[in-house]
Amino acid sequence: MAQQPLLSLPEFQGVSTGTLVVKEPLNFWGGARVKPKDTKNSEPVYEPATGRVLCDMIPCGEEEVDEAIKSAHSAYLKWSKLSGMERARIMLEAARIIRERRDEIARAEVANNGKSITEAQVDIDVAWQGIEYYAGIAPTLSGQHIQLPGGSFAYTRREPLGVCVGIGAWNYPFQIAAWKSAPAMACGNAVVFKPSPMTPVTAVMLAEIYKEAGVPDGLFNVVQGGAETGGLLCQHPMVAKVSFTGSVPTGKKVMEMAAKGVKQVTLELGGKSPLIIFKDCELENAIKGALMANFLTQGEVCCNGTRVFVQREIMPQFLEEVVKRTKAIPVGDPMCEETRMGALISKPHMEKVLGFIKQAKEQGAKVLCGGEQFVPNDPKLKDGYFVLPCVLDNCRDDMTCVREEIFGPVMSVLPFETEEEVLQRANNTTFGLASGVFTRDIARAHRVAANLEAGTCYINNYNVGPVEVPFGGYKMSGFGRENGQVTIEYYSQLKTVVVEMGDVESIF
Ligand SMILES: NC(=O)C1=CN([C@@H]2O[C@H](COP(=O)(O)OP(=O)(O)OC[C@H]3O[C@@H](n4cnc5c(N)ncnc54)[C@H](O)[C@@H]3O)[C@@H](O)[C@H]2O)C=CC1
Numbered sequence: 001m002a003q004q005p006l007l008s009l010p011e012f013q014g015v016s017t018g019t020l021v022v023k024e025p026l027n028f029w030g031g032a033r034v035k036p037k038d039t040k041n042s043e044p045v046y047e048p049a050t051g052r053v054l055c056d057m058i059p060c061g062e063e064e065v066d067e068a069i070k071s072a073h074s075a076y077l078k079w080s081k082l083s084g085m086e087r088a089r090i091m092l093e094a095a096r097i098i099r100e101r102r103d104e105i106a107r108a109e110v111a112n113n114g115k116s117i118t119e120a121q122v123d124i125d126v127a128w129q130g131i132e133y134y135a136g137i138a139p140t141l142s143g144q145h146i147q148l149p150g151g152s153f154a155y156t157r158r159e160p161l162g163v164c165v166g167i168g169a170w171n172y173p174f175q176i177a178a179w180k181s182a183p184a185m186a187c188g189n190a191v192v193f194k195p196s197p198m199t200p201v202t203a204v205m206l207a208e209i210y211k212e213a214g215v216p217d218g219l220f221n222v223v224q225g226g227a228e229t230g231g232l233l234c235q236h237p238m239v240a241k242v243s244f245t246g247s248v249p250t251g252k253k254v255m256e257m258a259a260k261g262v263k264q265v266t267l268e269l270g271g272k273s274p275l276i277i278f279k280d281c282e283l284e285n286a287i288k289g290a291l292m293a294n295f296l297t298q299g300e301v302c303c304n305g306t307r308v309f310v311q312r313e314i315m316p317q318f319l320e321e322v323v324k325r326t327k328a329i330p331v332g333d334p335m336c337e338e339t340r341m342g343a344l345i346s347k348p349h350m351e352k353v354l355g356f357i358k359q360a361k362e363q364g365a366k367v368l369c370g371g372e373q374f375v376p377n378d379p380k381l382k383d384g385y386f387v388l389p390c391v392l393d394n395c396r397d398d399m400t401c402v403r404e405e406i407f408g409p410v411m412s413v414l415p416f417e418t419e420e421e422v423l424q425r426a427n428n429t430t431f432g433l434a435s436g437v438f439t440r441d442i443a444r445a446h447r448v449a450a451n452l453e454a455g456t457c458y459i460n461n462y463n464v465g466p467v468e469v470p471f472g473g474y475k476m477s478g479f480g481r482e483n484g485q486v487t488i489e490y491y492s493q494l495k496t497v498v499v500e501m502g503d504v505e506s507i508f
């Protein structure tokens with residue numbers, strides 16, 4: 001039965017805040033959208049900017065997860081036989097279609113996630129760039145030839161793993177689906193992706209685009225659901241690998257479940273990253289860097305530099321300027337081009353973030369700006385989950401706002417005196433996702449980068465994420481990498497073939 005592609009439905013065109021209603025099924029396997037079998041556990045999905053119900057998320061059960069995985073496996077058998085050039089051609093076509101439909105996808109993302117359209121467009125660009133990048137790598141995958149005595153030799157083959165599961169978070173729904181599927185597919189794997197139950201809308205768009213580009217049916221599948229569905233995926237015997245983005249506690253559970261089946265795991269977990277600003281920095285850039293490190297996607301970014309260490313001598317100028325610019329961030333309707341900060345993902349999450357700010361005040365922090373719920377004048381936004389971006393002064397290292405991941409628009413500022421002291425304080429955390437340093441002293445910049453315990457260190461910038469560059473954590477922020485050439489290692493395995501050219505020399 002021919003299905004109309006979801007993207008061509010009128011409901012996805014010219015979407016503005018408060019207008020999108022998604023009725024189509026959001027599961028996808030065997031090359032088509034699939035209606036859920038049992039709707040009894042359905043959960044409402046909200047539009048963060050309005051608090052309105054956007055659609056229902058109907059979780060997949062055991063039978064459906066099994067169907068999706070089997071469909072992935074049959075596609076894997078075909079896809080893995082193609083040459084890298086053949087896979088690349090299809091992936092490049094998918095990247096092209098995403099570019100062409102950037103606006104529709106970005107609008108759907110904004111309706112479901114609440115981030116500003118300006119940011120969502122960049123996210124979609126980064127998604128197609130990831131697919132394009134791994135399309136470029138696919139034809140280069142190769143093994144090694146090793147000469148042995150007597151004319152014998154060995155060679156290695158870089159082979160796919162099989163069916164890979166991706167489990168995504170709600171902060172970058174489309175981009176995470178692309179970042180996980182692109183390297184997996186370039187290596188010849190098939191993918192079953194489960195988005196966060198709060199952002200089920202855009203992953204199925206990616207599935208339809210891959211289909212349109214020409215992947216075999218079943219190569220990229222979407223199953224909706226929460227913890228239970230995620231658990232079924234991690235424990236399924238036909239799954240070879242799980243790549244997870246989310247919180248540390250859930251990451252641990254995923255790792256435990258995967259361990260039972262000796263499945264490979266990539267974990268992209270949370271952070272509480274330090275950004276260190278020395279007095280010899282170019283202050284204008286450091287201020288811009290601090291804003292970029294804290295306020296993208298309403299602060300809901302795993303690698304945000306939320307502990308901003310500022311050398312004492314420049315603290316007054318830094319605070320004055322950062323507060324002025326934070327107050328000037330236009331918060332409101334995320335579909336408007338001028339908006340720079342939209343709504344948090346959910347009401348409970350907004351309350352959690354406001355709770356962190358309240359606790360920070362109780363522990364002695366001073367709110368220099370923001371930190372309150374915001375109700376825009378536009379009546380359709382009155383039930384949205386908006387929080388004004390917040391700068392906290394008088395912070396100490398032992399405060400909850402400095403130790404725990406808030407995942408909201410909250411910057412904690414901490415003074416420091418010396419390089420040695422700030423390095424020790426910056427590393428005094430169980431997380432290790434990212435870090436940043438602003439200084440004009442080249443030697444200091446590289447010394448600090450070498451001594452920070454984090455998977456990424458930005459020198460004189462923050463939160464730039466080119467797809468050519470590996471991204472991932474140290475310590476409890478996870479392991480494995482996304483993006484960059486190295487990620488091929490995490491989606492493939494090496495087979496050694498040993499070839500005897502003479503007779504077998506047996507000792508028996
Ligand atoms: N590192 C990052 O990028 C992110 C970090 N977070 C942090 O996590 C907090 C909670 O956010 P959540 O979305 O609830 O994160 P979460 O870690 O609970 O969920 C992430 C994904 O894992 C799935 N999941 C949940 N339990 C599972 C289980 N037992 N087995 C398999 N899959 C499971 C979820 O359905 C979702 O798709 C946030 O407030 C934030 O601090 C959240 C999202 C992204």
Ligand SMILES: C[N+](C)(C)CCCC(=O)O
Pocket residue numbers: 171172245296300301302303463464465
């Ligand atoms: C795109 N960038 C670099 C801001 C962060 C993406 C990582 C994430 O939070 O999932």
